[in-house]
Amino acid sequence: MRDDFVGDCVIALDVGGTAMKGALLDRELKPLRTVRRATPRRSGPEAVVAETATVLRDLHRSAATRELTVHGAGVVVPGIVDEENRTAVYSANLGWRDLPLAALLEDASGLPVSLGHDVRAGGAAECRLGAARDARDVWFVPVGTGISAAVFCDGRPVRAHGYAGELGHVVVEPDGEPCSCGARGCLETVASAAAIAAAYSARSGRRVDGAAGVGALLAQGDPDARAVWDRAVDALATAFATVAALLAPEVVVLGGGLAEAGALLLDPLRASLARRLTFQRRPELVPAALGDMAGCLGAGLAAWRTTDGAMPLGRPARERPEAAS
Amino acid sequence: MRDDFVGDCVIALDVGGTAMKGALLDRELKPLRTVRRATPRRSGPEAVVAETATVLRDLHRSAATRELTVHGAGVVVPGIVDEENRTAVYSANLGWRDLPLAALLEDASGLPVSLGHDVRAGGAAECRLGAARDARDVWFVPVGTGISAAVFCDGRPVRAHGYAGELGHVVVEPDGEPCSCGARGCLETVASAAAIAAAYSARSGRRVDGAAGVGALLAQGDPDARAVWDRAVDALATAFATVAALLAPEVVVLGGGLAEAGALLLDPLRASLARRLTFQRRPELVPAALGDMAGCLGAGLAAWRTTDGAMPLGRPARERPEAAS
Structure with a gap:
């Protein structure tokens, strides 16, 4: 491990039907901080997107407080997800359809966001760190x-x-x-x-x-x-x-x-x-092997993969209004 | 199409349970010459390997006669084939098991041979030229x-x-x-x-x-x-x-x-x-779309993929005894 990267991290967030599991993860995917929040599923998909962006911003601020440099964010969601087109195609559970979720979260959080599928992300984490x-x-x-x-x-x-x-x-x-x-x-x-x-x-x-x-x-x-x-x-x-x-x-x-x-x-x-x-x-x-953290770790894996080589981000901007795109 | 490659070809050979279908194929996989031979299945796997090598050498000579430069050979067979390890793992029909077929055919024909699976090769041809x-x-x-x-x-x-x-x-x-x-x-x-x-x-x-x-x-x-x-x-x-x-x-x-x-x-x-x-x-x-030529065309596709960029081969060597490896 290179010493000069000790202060680097990504934000990883697994948005489930009942709970969101978030973390700051270092390059070895070690959690430097974790959070859990209830998913406001019953308040509709807009509320879920807004809460997701809030958790991303909170984790970004938390990283800044700890002098960590955030390299990007990975967010995984259930249902049908088209990673290539950065779209949450469908989730019966979260109530959305054809949502350009990565772009929405980037606008709302000011972070580059890699969108993934909870199960594929969990599988990728099991392949990298876990049972496979x-x-x-x-x-x-x-x-x-x-x-x-x-x-x-x-x-x-x-x-x-x-x-x-x-x-x-x-x-x-x-x-x-x-x-x-x-x-x-x-x-x-x-x-x-x-x-x-x-x-x-x-x-x-x-x-x-x-x-x-x-x-x-x-x-x-x-x-x-x-x-x-x-x-x-x-x-x-x-x-x-x-x-x-x-x-x-x-x-x-x-x-x-x-x-x-x-x-x-x-x-x-x-x-x-x-x-x-x-x-x-x-x-x-x-x-x-990774229990219910697999999806979150997979989100971090995708964030590192997407943002590696990119410039690290600065401190979080002040709260921004939800972008009208 | 570049004029200087008009005289280039690969040898493609689909070894089936009853017949072998061979061809000289240009870069667009157009057959310049085709041959069919009976597969001597009942004479055992050694006979099948020997006949396969004979067809390869015959096609090589035929290419030389036509002033074609042969860039390599692709051979596809049924059963379980491990392309990566260049091995014919198993064929109930042809009676072999764990045969290092690519190496055997290279020794016997003097050609670089890419080994493939008949159905996967046929599918690759359908994807490239055919119905998919x-x-x-x-x-x-x-x-x-x-x-x-x-x-x-x-x-x-x-x-x-x-x-x-x-x-x-x-x-x-x-x-x-x-x-x-x-x-x-x-x-x-x-x-x-x-x-x-x-x-x-x-x-x-x-x-x-x-x-x-x-x-x-x-x-x-x-x-x-x-x-x-x-x-x-x-x-x-x-x-x-x-x-x-x-x-x-x-x-x-x-x-x-x-x-x-x-x-x-x-x-x-x-x-x-x-x-x-x-x-x-x-x-x-x-x-x-490609009928029973799909496997042979796929063999040619693999041969071009494997040997592209490699030096073209010279004229065929004189008949060589089956290598003892």
């Missing part, structure tokens, strides 16, 4: 309320203008339950943390504390938990077998809430996947 | 005896050390018929040209002249042909819907024997796929 170091063909699959994936082929993210990686909408049960996307039997309707909890309650008539609760009951030998869990594992194995045939990843990194079940999930999933593969390359299934 | 010009996210899917795919993301081939693109081994009927790979219900067992013909005969008790024969009967209103065809179309649509969710190609190029059915295949396939997609990017389904 040294691998080049990688799937990063967070399983939580929904199921998505970040796809890396030969070390490069596959974007397809933001449409790649919709693993949650691979159909695993052709006559299955309706999915929010309009299809039936999507992986998400069977194997997301939300679906597992809902299926348990529907089957047993008992309330349960999320997928983690189902996992706990499973460990106690509850037969309804066993049936629901096995079905989810089977569905995930079906989807991963397809992924192995089509793209042959070396590593599949499981993240999100469900991955916290650890061996309870990974052991049967590995076995079920192994039974399905014949000649295909067998991916290593590993738990994510 | 101007697209960057492309699947090239030849449907013949088997079903495979060449995958291009953002204009780059996805290789995964030769394991990517096994579309024929995506399971579409979980309790379906046994596949040669050892699994059940692979796409190949339902929708390959071979499977369509076999399913028709099994169902109707009548012999049929391949999938083309089933297509002809379908056009005449044969109900068994209708049932078999619909099932194959459904299976292909299922697989393409999965591909659309995972990788969102702009264009899917259908090649191989089955694509010669034209609208009989493409019209119902487009409709069935459209019914399955909800929010995903809808790929354009188009027939291949």
Whole structure:
């Protein structure tokens, strides 16, 4: 590490459906300061954009106070994101559509902003610092309320203008339950943390504390938990077998809430996947290493990549009115 | 086009299970001479390698006779090919395993040889000259005896050390018929040209002249042909819907024997796929443009890419004994 860069940083911000996770990150992506704020989702997309810009400005001021030089900002958001065109194409959760978000945030914050996708950014961070170091063909699959994936082929993210990686909408049960996307039997309707909890309650008539609760009951030998869990594992194995045939990843990194079940999930999933593969390359299934900071670290990675070589920024300008563009 | 390059060419050779298709190709991939030879598959892999080297030397001599300068050779083969390590990893059809084929052919022919995979090479040719010009996210899917795919993301081939693109081994009927790979219900067992013909005969008790024969009967209103065809179309649509969710190609190029059915295949396939997609990017389904020369043209493309900038070769050396390496 070069001593003269000790005071350099980027601003990284992961704008989620419920919370924003922000940080000042040095060149090794070590957090020098972190912040969490509630996402004002219910106040509409304008409020979310305004709050995002406020957090960026606050972090910029905080960096100045610590004599840190800010080199740029990375912001990641959920939904469909077109990094190339710097546009937040769609987020059901945050309520926006075709928003030129990078430009809006640059105008509002006075910082150069690199816009990214939360899951692809998280995957990039797992590839760089986390569970998939040294691998080049990688799937990063967070399983939580929904199921998505970040796809890396030969070390490069596959974007397809933001449409790649919709693993949650691979159909695993052709006559299955309706999915929010309009299809039936999507992986998400069977194997997301939300679906597992809902299926348990529907089957047993008992309330349960999320997928983690189902996992706990499973460990106690509850037969309804066993049936629901096995079905989810089977569905995930079906989807991963397809992924192995089509793209042959070396590593599949499981993240999100469900991955916290650890061996309870990974052991049967590995076995079920192994039974399905014949000649295909067998991916290593590993738990994510960076937890819920993956997206924020990935945002920082993108900020460093975009702004590296650029001139460092000066101190933050005084608060500017939201630009009329 | 620069006049001083009119006399330049590469040797391109597509080694198939039954025939080898060779050509001298100019910089625009225009064939200056083509040859076809039977592949001596039944005489074993050594015979295939020896015959491949013979065709390369013959084409080299033929180029010299025409005062053409050969810049290198591209050879493509089926199975699992690791381009990076220049190795033919596996071909059930040609009977080899872990063969350092590029080096063997260089020793035997005295030419620099770029080794490639027949389907990926064919896809690259369709992207450059054929049905997928101007697209960057492309699947090239030849449907013949088997079903495979060449995958291009953002204009780059996805290789995964030769394991990517096994579309024929995506399971579409979980309790379906046994596949040669050892699994059940692979796409190949339902929708390959071979499977369509076999399913028709099994169902109707009548012999049929391949999938083309089933297509002809379908056009005449044969109900068994209708049932078999619909099932194959459904299976292909299922697989393409999965591909659309995972990788969102702009264009899917259908090649191989089955694509010669034209609208009989493409019209119902487009409709069935459209019914399955909800929010995903809808790929354009188009027939291949280069026919059975795609692989050979792709071999030439790779040869030009590898050898461009390199010194042109002199006249062919006298026949050399197969190198003992």
